Amino acid sequence: MRIDEVGRPQVHTHGDVPPEATAYAIEKTVSALHHASGQVLRTSLTLDAAAPGDRVDAHVDVNGIGVHVHGVGSTMQEATDLMQDRLRTRLHRLRRRPRQGPAA
Template sequence: MTRIDQLISPQVHIHGEVVPEAAEYAVEKFVAALHHAPGPVLRASLNLDAAAPGDRVDAHVDINGAGVHVHGIGSTMQEATDVMQERLRTRLHRLRRRPRQGPAAPPVTICRAVASAG
């Protein structure tokens, strides 16, 4: 497994009443999941929303140009964070297995013109 050690600090946006311990826990779990990224993390943001029905954690990541978004909803912020982390790790492992989605490009053929000797 490739481990990317140079991570950027995620931007954290908080909505509603989120205790500092829950925010620290969410950032810690988010950064731990990003260690499974198959390439450099160019941008990372985390939204903690306690104002929504149920607690919600959204993660947005740009991994070498590929955008990844996951979310977790739970009865507590910790539960929502754990769901988000598991989904992010799964998505990052899938991205590692299939770096290019879609059909393979057709093979390139090179044609040379042959001059006939007359």
Template sequence: MTRTEQVISPQVHIHGEVAQEAAAYAVAKLEAALHHAPGPVLRSSLTLDSAAPGDRVDAHVDVNGTGLHVHAMGETLQEATDLMQERLRSRLRRIRRRPQQGPPAPQ
């Protein structure tokens, strides 16, 4: 298993009333998932939205030129965050298994 040690802090965007603990939890979950990225994480952002019907979490990540976007909705921000992390890890595993689907390797 590949473990990337250098993960940049994500930009965090908040809509609605989001507790600081919920935002910190979401950042920690995103960073934990990104430690398993198959390449360098060039950029990441996280959007927490409690103003939408249901709580929503979106993550946008650039892994060595491959853009990923995952979102999840839940009854709470914690539930949505856990679903987002699960989906992001799944997408990262898919990139690792099928590197030919990403951008061409630098020459």
């Protein structure tokens, strides 16, 4: 199953984050979200260049189930790639075990 309609993530930045790093993080996040098992209700990204190492956090709500992943790297691109890989993994796991989420 592939979700074709995914909204643009809300983005927060800390420190000196170049616009191209933000665009790259959005592109990679949206790409991963197309593999969600249900409707993506909300997505937010935090790009932090002020932390030790560059860090990218993603918070996603898939049909009421919260998913949080992050990546830390020596560059914002490396951190984004790690975050995307972890997000895809979590979304695939959610697809295999759809009831694995917070209690209603």
